Every structure is written in structure tokens, then in C-alpha cells.
Amino acid sequence: MTERAPMAERIMAAADRLFYQKGIRAVGVDTVAAEAGISKRSLYDTFPSKDALVAAYLRQRIQPLPPSDLPPAAQVLALFDQLHVRFAHGDFRGCPFVNAVTELAEDCETARAIALDYKEDRRRHIASLLVRAGVRDPEVLASQIALLFEGAIASMLVRQDAEVALQARDAAAVLIRAAET
Amino acid sequence: MTERAPMAERIMAAADRLFYQKGIRAVGVDTVAAEAGISKRSLYDTFPSKDALVAAYLRQRIQPLPPSDLPPAAQVLALFDQLHVRFAHGDFRGCPFVNAVTELAEDCETARAIALDYKEDRRRHIASLLVRAGVRDPEVLASQIALLFEGAIASMLVRQDAEVALQARDAAAVLIRAAET
DNA sequence: TGCGTGTCACACAGATCGGTGTGCCGCATC
């Protein structure tokens, strides 16, 4: 009764908000425990170390993309519109996976592995859509569109301007069009 | 005689290496002083705070691009080849400005301002080349190519694969070609 | 009623953080 949500979930909710918003290195475990409304002791009973907590935070950030009934090429472009919306929401702080690799620097083996999984999943998703769209070289084109996506995220982070998402989408549209027939 | 290089330069050389390679938050002032071969006291006599040291580190990272006699469109594409070379060099750790904004998170006002200056300079440089190349919408195209550049950097950081630079270059070539005539 | 469990608050360890104060030493200049 005292626990509305299970311990691990409450911790993860706090860790997600704090790590993403303020940065992994900038947030101590005390802060996470306080935000979760639990004691540091309970946190360490649930996660053996901060590294494990960070890994769980990143793994939790991997979410499957919702299915769509748009035509495949439009689905690819819609990814950029979703990015545009996400940024306008105000709490955008870049890609948590890239951020983790950046922050952890020389201690980012685990983070990099998780980031690679995520990026590769997304690239494959784009590639499968492009195959259905019948374009030439769908694998390479998927990588290039993923680059535009990544670039839009990084640029939004420093420029604080959502418009780059639309510029990226337009560029992606040009690339797709150039690969048609 | 004891000082082969002036104090500030020795500090900056150490700070540049450490901040870029290991991250700003991950490196303390003691480490910088030790790497520079000076005392922490002397460091604080030269830079009033770590924030000032970080700002100097970032400002020093802004370097003018060398002139080139290639045709303008080729110069734009050459930027990606240079990125490819830089990555192959082995000590690539992403864009120091984006990294600083990522690491400093909520305390990144100064870093973001410097990053914006740098990114805008580079975008303008690309735009002026595109104007000379006579393409349509050179300003927008410059932004889109800058996005590819940013995306290549972020992707190299997590994938550790220099090939993305060439994929980005190819995509840029397609965008430029689509904007010709 | 008594026991076990889960969680709490709290204090602590040892390290590191950014930043400062102090006193000494080598050296150049007068």
C-alpha cells in the first residue's frame, strides 16, 4: 500500500528524468534517490552500482516504434515531423544514447553497445521502409537519412531551434526522390 | 628558460587534450595542472575559475578554415573528406562544442554561445561556397549540408566507423546536384 | 503476540571536487 509503484520503477522514473535533463555525470545517486522518494540504501539494494543504474536507464530508453498505415516513404519523413514535435515540447535534450557516450567518454563501453543496438534498429527500420518504397540502394540511403536525423538532433541541441527538423526532412525527401525509379 | 612555453599556453594545451579526450566534467583542475606541469595555484592565477578555463578551451578550438583553390562545390565535399581523415587519425571524440553543451547541460550558456558562433561561421562558409557554385537556395542547402556534417560526427562517435563521413559526402553531393541549374 | 521482511534515516568511509591560504625557494634586478 505504501508503494504505489514498485521500487525499481520509481527509481527508473527519477533516473530517467534527471539523467536525461541534467546529464549522467552531473547527477549523483543521492539526488536520484531523493527524487524517487526512497533512501539511498534501497537504491543500492535494487541496483548494485551507478553504472548498473545508468545501463538500465539507457536500456529503458529503447522503445519500439508505433506502427503506421502511411505509405513507406511518408513514414520515413514522418520521423522528422515527430522529432519536430518532440523538440517543441520543451524538454528536449538531445539523444540520450549519444549523450551517454559523450559524457562517459572513456568509460562508455556499455553505453556504446546499447547506443549501437538502438541506432542499428532504427537504421534497419528506415531501410525496410525504403525497400517497400522501392528506391535504389535502400541500405545506403537509410544510413544517410539516419545521418540527417542525427544531425538534426545535434543541431537542435545547440541551436534550440526546431526548424532544423523540417530542413532535415526536406533534405531526406530530396534524397529519397533522387533514389526513385 | 625554465618556461619553454608561456604559462597560459601550457595550461591550454593540457586542458585541450584532457577536456576533449576525457570530457569536461570528468577532468578536474588538479589533473589539468598536473598534465601542464604546473601547480594548481599557478593555474588559478592564470584562469580565475574552471568555467573560465573551459570557455578558453572552447574559444581556442575555433580555427579559421584554410583557403583552397578547388571549385566551390568540391570544397564543400572536401569538408567531409577532411572529417574522414580526422576520424582515421584515432583521437576523434566528436565535436568539442556539441560535447560541451551536452556535458554542461543546464550550465551551458557560455558554451552554447561559443558553439553557436562556430556553427554559424561554418554554415556561412558553406553557404558562400554554394553561392559561388550557383545552386538554388544556397542558404537552406548550406543548413542541410551542415546537418549531414553534424550527423556524421555524432554517428562516428557512437559507431566508431569512419565510413559514415563518406556516406555523408555522397548524400551532400546528391543534394547539391539536385539544386543545380 | 512474536517473528521476518522491507524500508527508513543516519552516519560513515575514502576519494575527489573547485578553490584558497601560506610559506618557501630561485632568480633577476638594483
Add this chain to the structure above:
DNA sequence: GATGCGGCACACCGATCTGTGTGACACGCA
């Protein structure tokens, strides 16, 4: 030789870091 000064070593400050140990309290269950 005296003086001043730049740089050094070193100790220290309070705060924070990750991680642990402890003892108490509240609860479910027998």
C-alpha cells in the same frame, strides 16, 4: 647583499561523489 616577485609545494576548506554499515520502525503473517 637586499629586495621583490613568479612559481612552487602543501595543507586545507566545505561540498560532493560512490558505496556501505547500522539500528529502528512499520508492516504482513503465523
